[in-house]
Amino acid sequence: xxxxIAITGQPTFMGSLVGYWVGFxxxxxxxxDVLRSSELDTRSALGQMRRSLLARLGMITLVxxxxxxxxxxxxxxxxxxIAFGVIASFITVAIHQNSAERGDKKSA
Numbered sequence: 001x002x003x004x005i006a007i008t009g010q011p012t013f014m015g016s017l018v019g020y021w022v023g024f025x026x027x028x029x030x031x032x033d034v035l036r037s038s039e040l041d042t043r044s045a046l047g048q049m050r051r052s053l054l055a056r057l058g059m060i061t062l063v064x065x066x067x068x069x070x071x072x073x074x075x076x077x078x079x080x081x082i083a084f085g086v087i088a089s090f091i092t093v094a095i096h097q098n099s100a101e102r103g104d105k106k107s108a
Contacts (some may be wrong), residue, residue, distance in 0.1 A: 015067060015074025016081035023085020026056055031093055036064050 033052040037045040060082070067074050 005026070010104075011078050013075045015071065015077035016073070016084070017081075018067065019078040019081020020085035020088075022060065022078075023082040023087075024089045025087055026060065026082075027089035027093060029056055 021049065029052075037048050037052075038079065064075070064078065067078050
């Protein structure tokens with residue numbers, strides 16, 4: 001993404017970089033909460049996941065509002081970056097989890 005920004009000279013693509021990292025952080029946070037909730041009983045897990053969902057949505061809202069306030073031209077690329085970050089990191093986590101369940105080990 002930094003190469004695209006350097007070639008085009010468009011700083012609006014910085015929104016996609018920020019969005020990618022926000023989406024990636026969202027996925028890591030979600031995975032951590034799911035692993036933590038999987039050890040609880042159903043009622044406690046639902047309560048914790050509900051609180052966690054509100055916290056994650058608050059974090060996304062805070063980032064979007066901050067970008068809208070200070071760099072409104074980045075909003076479209078921010079949305080694309082968040083979507084790409086969430087999708088790419090979910091795929092990465094799923095592949096990692098799938099290979100870990102099968103016991104595949106990569107040799108160094």
